[in-house]
Amino acid sequence: MSDLVIKPTKSTPAVEFLAAEGRLLIQGESYPEHAVKFYEPVLQWIREYLASMAAPLRLTMDIVYFNSSSSKILMNLFDLLEEAAAGGRDVRVVWRHHEENESAQECGEEFREETRHMRFELQPYGDRV
Amino acid sequence: MNAFALGFHEEEQVIARARVCLDAQDRDCVLRGEFALLLGEYEKLLRQSMRLVRMGDRMHQQLADLNAALRRKQEDLTRLAATDMLTGLCNRRAFMEAAQQALSRARRQGAPLSLLLIDADEFKRVNDTHGHAVGDEVLRRIARTARETLRAEDVVARIGGEEFTALLPDAGPEQAAQAAERLRAAMERSRPAPGETAVACTLSIGVACLEPPPAAVPDVSPDALPDGVEALLRAADEALYAAKASGRNRVFLAPGR
Numbered sequence: 367m368s369d370l371v372i373k374p375t376k377s378t379p380a381v382e383f384l385a386a387e388g389r390l391l392i393q394g395e396s397y398p399e400h401a402v403k404f405y406e407p408v409l410q411w412i413r414e415y416l417a418s419m420a421a422p423l424r425l426t427m428d429i430v431y432f433n434s435s436s437s438k439i440l441m442n443l444f445d446l447l448e449e450a451a452a453g454g455r456d457v458r459v460v461w462r463h464h465e466e467n468e469s470a471q472e473c474g475e476e477f478r479e480e481t482r483h484m485r486f487e488l489q490p491y492g493d494r495v
Numbered sequence: 496m497n498a499f500a501l502g503f504h505e506e507e508q509v510i511a512r513a514r515v516c517l518d519a520q521d522r523d524c525v526l527r528g529e530f531a532l533l534l535g536e537y538e539k540l541l542r543q544s545m546r547l548v549r550m551g552d553r554m555h556q557q558l559a560d561l562n563a564a565l566r567r568k569q570e571d572l573t574r575l576a577a578t579d580m581l582t583g584l585c586n587r588r589a590f591m592e593a594a595q596q597a598l599s600r601a602r603r604q605g606a607p608l609s610l611l612l613i614d615a616d617e618f619k620r621v622n623d624t625h626g627h628a629v630g631d632e633v634l635r636r637i638a639r640t641a642r643e644t645l646r647a648e649d650v651v652a653r654i655g656g657e658e659f660t661a662l663l664p665d666a667g668p669e670q671a672a673q674a675a676e677r678l679r680a681a682m683e684r685s686r687p688a689p690g691e692t693a694v695a696c697t698l699s700i701g702v703a704c705l706e707p708p709p710a711a712v713p714d715v716s717p718d719a720l721p722d723g724v725e726a727l728l729r730a731a732d733e734a735l736y737a738a739k740a741s742g743r744n745r746v747f748l749a750p751g752r
Contacts, residue, residue: 477546
């Protein structure tokens with residue numbers, strides 16, 4: 367299975383999915399004009415990964431700002447992972463946020479509250495040196 | 496925030512009624528499965544909607560806060576760009592802008608406008624003898640004295656090394672000369688602030704006035720008058736030069752035009 371790498375733009379995050387390592391990263395800001403269109407290959411890749419690989423999946427989210435349509439898609443994405451976790455897959459999401467960004471932290475909490483089976487961790491970080 | 500606070504209480508009531516309805520159905524009712532599925536999805540949709548609203552509100556609040564901070568920074572920068580850092584007075588750029596506006600207003604209202612050009616006497620000697628730090632103290636003292644002596648509506652600026660200027664709206668030649676004389680005398684008397692070095696410094700001041708054109712001159716647009724800010728500055732500069740040439744520490748009024 368091939369990797370999925372999407373370069374960030376002003377309104378879309380960087381996506382780096384490395385199939386061999388089971389490591390997924392979504393990082394940046396997310397307010398695309400067409401959120402469904404932007405995230406379709408992302409969701410598709412995850413569906414394929416879950417179907418074809420049995421290895422654990424670790425998704426790191428580092429999103430500073432996202433619009434409402436992005437948050438709905440992210441809910442769909444977490445649903446997908448939650449379903450896999452419910453079926454016994456080792457799924458772990460790390461929601462990274464700046465320690466002073468309360469709103470990013472609270473959004474992470476909103477997403478976490480919707481999950482039961484997968485591990486969903488909030489990981490604050492300080493200023494990058 | 497709960498469903499009621501977010502405006503979703505009707506949806507919650509519908510769910511509660513549907514639950515009761517579902518529980519009352521027979522186990523073998525054909526539509527029970529479909530109904531339960533629909534209700535489950537509806538509950539999830541409601542939950543998600545509330546989360547979306549809460550997250551959206553947070554982000555908007557964050558953006559609004561950032562926006563306000565940005566506006567404050569912008570105001571700080573605008574103020575800094577217009578300020579002479581040493582004295583806290585307007586700088587040359589801000590002064591030229593203020594002068595242009597004051598001039599337009601004076602012409603529109605047919606009011607007089609005066610300009611003082613203020614120069615510290617033998618300032619180079621202060622710097623050479625006592626060093627730049629003391630020179631800076633003297634410049635700050637001049638700024639302080641000018642602010643204290645002139646009116647609140649007068650715009651005082653530092654426009655060069657030891658050169659200051661003041662714009663006096665609604666002041667004719669006599670009033671402006673009096674104000675300049677008050678400033679000159681105050682500076683002569685002034686004492687350094689606590690901790691500052693005692694260095695005497697006097698001021699030479701050139702005064703120029705723009706007087707309203709004679710009332711009811713037909714066919715003369717105010718803008719057609721030749722006096723611009725530059726002309727006013729030139730006239731004040733000539734008067735300042737004369738004040739310097741006649742021995743410094745004095746006020747000279749440019750001849751009326």
